[in-house]
Amino acid sequence: MRLYLKNLGAIAEAQMELADLTVICGENNTGKTYLTYLVYSLLSAWREMMDIDISSDLETLQQVGLVKIDLQKKIADPWQSLCNRALDKFRERFPQMMSANDELFKSLEVKLQLPLGEVWRTREFKSELRSSKRNLLVTLSKPADSHELELVALNSITLDSKDSHLNWHYLSEFIQEQILAVVLEEAIPRVFIASSERTGATTFYKQLNLATHNIIDLLSQSQKEGGHSITPDKAFHTLYRPNYALPIQHNVKFVQQLPDTSAPGGKLFQSNPQLLERLESIVGGTYKTTKEGTTYFQPSGTNLKLGLGVTSSAVRSLLIVWYWLKYIAQIGDMLMVDEPELTLHPVNQRRLARFLVALVNHGVKVFITTHSNYIVRELNTLIMLNQTDRPLDGVRKKYKYLEEDKLAHAKVRLYMVRDEKVLKTGNQRKTKCKTLVPANISSTLGIETPSFDETIDEMNAIQEAIYYAPR
Numbered sequence: 001m002r003l004y005l006k007n008l009g010a011i012a013e014a015q016m017e018l019a020d021l022t023v024i025c026g027e028n029n030t031g032k033t034y035l036t037y038l039v040y041s042l043l044s045a046w047r048e049m050m051d052i053d054i055s056s057d058l059e060t061l062q063q064v065g066l067v068k069i070d071l072q073k074k075i076a077d078p079w080q081s082l083c084n085r086a087l088d089k090f091r092e093r094f095p096q097m098m099s100a101n102d103e104l105f106k107s108l109e110v111k112l113q114l115p116l117g118e119v120w121r122t123r124e125f126k127s128e129l130r131s132s133k134r135n136l137l138v139t140l141s142k143p144a145d146s147h148e149l150e151l152v153a154l155n156s157i158t159l160d161s162k163d164s165h166l167n168w169h170y171l172s173e174f175i176q177e178q179i180l181a182v183v184l185e186e187a188i189p190r191v192f193i194a195s196s197e198r199t200g201a202t203t204f205y206k207q208l209n210l211a212t213h214n215i216i217d218l219l220s221q222s223q224k225e226g227g228h229s230i231t232p233d234k235a236f237h238t239l240y241r242p243n244y245a246l247p248i249q250h251n252v253k254f255v256q257q258l259p260d261t262s263a264p265g266g267k268l269f270q271s272n273p274q275l276l277e278r279l280e281s282i283v284g285g286t287y288k289t290t291k292e293g294t295t296y297f298q299p300s301g302t303n304l305k306l307g308l309g310v311t312s313s314a315v316r317s318l319l320i321v322w323y324w325l326k327y328i329a330q331i332g333d334m335l336m337v338d339e340p341e342l343t344l345h346p347v348n349q350r351r352l353a354r355f356l357v358a359l360v361n362h363g364v365k366v367f368i369t370t371h372s373n374y375i376v377r378e379l380n381t382l383i384m385l386n387q388t389d390r391p392l393d394g395v396r397k398k399y400k401y402l403e404e405d406k407l408a409h410a411k412v413r414l415y416m417v418r419d420e421k422v423l424k425t426g427n428q429r430k431t432k433c434k435t436l437v438p439a440n441i442s443s444t445l446g447i448e449t450p451s452f453d454e455t456i457d458e459m460n461a462i463q464e465a466i467y468y469a470p471r
Contacts, residue, residue, distance in 0.1 A: 001017070001018045001112070001113065001114050001187070002015065002016070002017045002018075002112070002113040003015065003016050003017075003018070003039070003042075003110065003111070003112060004109075004110070004111035004112070004113075005035075005038070005108075005109065005110055005111075006107070006108070006109035007105075007107040007108050007109060008031060008034050008035060008038060008105075008108055009031040009034040010029065010030050010031040010034075010417075010434050011030070011031035011034070011035065011417065011434050011435065011436070012431075012433035012434055012435065013433060013435055014035075014415075014435045014436035015436065016035075016413075016415055016436050017413055018039070018365070018367065018413070019365075019411060019412060019413040020360050020365055020366070020411035020412070021356070021357070021360050021365075021366050021367075021368075021379075021407070021411055021412045021413070022365075022366070022367045022368070022412075022413050022414075022415075023368055023369075023370060023376070023379070023412070023413070023414040023415070023447075024036065024367075024368070024369040024370075024414075024415050024416075024417070024436075025369070025370060025371070025376065025414065025415070025416045025417070025449060025452070026369075026416055026417030026418070027417070028371075030417040030434060031417055031434060032338075032369040032417060033196065033338060033369070034098075035369075035417075035436075036193075036247075036336060036338050036367070036369050037097075037098060037245055037246070037247050038094065038110075039336070039367065040191060040193045040246070040247050040336055041090075041094060041097040041098075041246050041247070042090055042110075042112075043188060043189065043191040043334065044191050044246070044250075045090065045093070045097070045246075046086060046090075046184075046188050047177065047180045047184065047188065049086040049089040049090055049093075050082055050086050050176075050180055051082065051085050051086070051089075052074065052075070052082070052176050052179060052180075054069070054074075054172065054175060054176060054179070055172075057069055057151070057175075058171070058172055058175070061138075061151055061153055062153075065152065065153045065154075066150070066151070066152050066153070067150075067151050068148050068149070068150050068151075069148065069149045069150075069151065069179065070147060070148055071120070071142075071147045071148065071149055071179065071182065071183055072147040074179070075116070075179065075183050076116055076147070076183070079116050083112060083114055087110055087111070087112060090110065091105075091108060091109075091110060094108065097245065097246040098245045098246070099244055099245050099246075100245075114187055114188075115187065116183065116184075116186075116187055117186035117187055118186075119185065119186040120182055120183045120184075120185065120186060121145065121146070121147055122144060122145055123144060123185075124142065124143060124144040125140070125141065125142040125149070125181075125182045126139075126140070126141045126142075127139070127140045127141075127178050127181070128140065129171070129174055136154055137153065137154065138151060138152065138153050138154070138171070138174075138175075139151070139152045139154065140175070140178050142182060149178075149179065149182060151175065185332065189332055189333055189334040189365055190330065190332070190333045190334070191333070191334045191335075191336060192324050192328065192329075192333065192334070192335055192336070193247045193250065193251070193335075193336040193337075193338070194251070194320050194321050194324075194335075194336070194337045194338065194340075195245075195247040195248050195251050195338050196338040196339045196342065197248050197251065198251050198316075198317060198319075198320055199313055199316045199317045199342065199343065247336075247338075251320060254320055254323070254324075255319070255320060258289045258293075258295055258323055259289065259323070259327050260289055260290065260291045261287065261288050261289050261326075262291070263327070265326045265327060266325075266326065266327045266328050266329055266330065267329070267330045267331070268325065268329040268330055268331060268333075268362065268363075268364065269325060269326045269327070269329065272362050275325060275355070275358060275359065275362065276322070276325055276326055278351075278354070278355045278358060279318065279321065279322055279325060279355055280300070280322070281351065282314075282318065282344075282348045282351045282352055282355065283297075283314065283315055283318050283322065284299055284300055284314075284315070285297055285298050285299040285300045285302075285315070286298050286300075286322075287319060287322055287323070288305070295308060295319075296308065297311045297315050312343070313342075313343035314343045314344055314348065317342050317343050317344075321335070321337070329359075329364060331362065331363035331364065332363060332364075332365075333364050333365070334364070334365040334366070334367060335356075335359060335364055335365070335366050335367070336366075336367040336368070337356075337366070337367075337368045337369075338368075338369050339368075339369060339370060339371065340352055340356070340368050340370060340372075340375065341370060341371065341372035341374070341375055346374045349372050349374040349375050349378070350374055350375070350378040352375070353374075353375045353378035353379055353382070354378065354382065354401075354402075354405050356368065357379070357382050357404075357405055357406075357407045358402075358404045358405060360407070360411060361404045361406070361407075362404070373449075373452045373456070376414070376447060376449050376452060379407065379412070379446065379447060380445075380446025380447050381446070382401075382405050382406060382407040383407045383408075383409045383412070383441070383442075383443060383446040383447070384443075384444065384445070384446050385401055385405065385406050385407075386406040386407055386408055386409070386443065387443055387444065408443075409441045409442060409443045409446070412441055412447070413438065413441075414438070414439040414441065414447050414449070415436040415437065415438055415439070416436070416437045416439060416449065416450070417434055417435075417436060417437075418434070418435070418437045418450075419432055419433065419434055419435075420432065420433075420435050420437055
């Protein structure tokens, strides 16, 4: 995926390619958070914004009980026009996603290169829709090496719009979701974000839960009195949407709904439990959530049960990443972390860099913004350790690097937000403005980051001048 942006906060013009590991660096107030939130909002809402016309297919399904949808004609052939319409919707909704005034992003321009890929054609797909009583209503299937999706309604009476077992609008939404699930798995990853406000969301989760429960009680009472247009699910948006950007909303809601830790783990955790162990070595313990919804932290080697209010900020900062990894993460997903170094000692910043690279090597895409020279330098080390033409096994063993720590330089893109001369659209004059500058990355030297190097060089020069100053 490649993004082209203009007029995104401080960033006047930029382009960026998302890689297996994407890193954004830059000084404060240069637009990194806006960029991160835009990428997250775009990926998380993309399926919702895709406009697919299946009205005639639904009519055939209702009348005959069987319909075949040609995904090549429905999705692949008009793909670019579908993307353009989705982008128009996104630009219109982005201020609301950022909980910002429309004027703030009125000049925003977003273009997208999003290849659909070929994997969807080759893979087999099966899905089904059941009623609240678990009766099978509709099956969807696509054979391997086919572009036809077959829908079968097993009982035609359940498709009557008056039937309480199946709402026709809900069926339409479900089928559209399944169509997009077939074709977009390769193009659009499932995305999860740990925003820079994640520590606050964790710290005050009890208060947030209390506020939510109060409004749900109010809305439930309203429903009893006839307010059927208001549902309890809208309570969260009523409370928080006017004040917080979409990533923060999602973090708060995620913390409110932490799963009971006796529940079975997700797919990535079950196949790679060592990833969670690596994260716990950084945190210094593990998390527990009871069936009653109480969450506490247990330091390694103890029986202590610490409430989140009395734990370190590092424990609170990494909580949502721990729960995401254990219960949600799958191969092909994307994890976005805004400033992963928050509250971490340099030793743990290096460990976290290794952990993120291990995720990449197990099939998870990672997107981070960072001010940490420790994280970038550790990524350099992991790239350099990946060299195959040099005897580096002794170095890896001495410094306790694992095989899953090695990082192929081709998997990495690092961008620095800097003032550079950019050729303005429509003329041949270059204007100096903030943009994304890609770093040079090689297998032997790792990542070149002038912004960090310039700061370190200046500090060294100052200290040298002080040392040699006349006494």
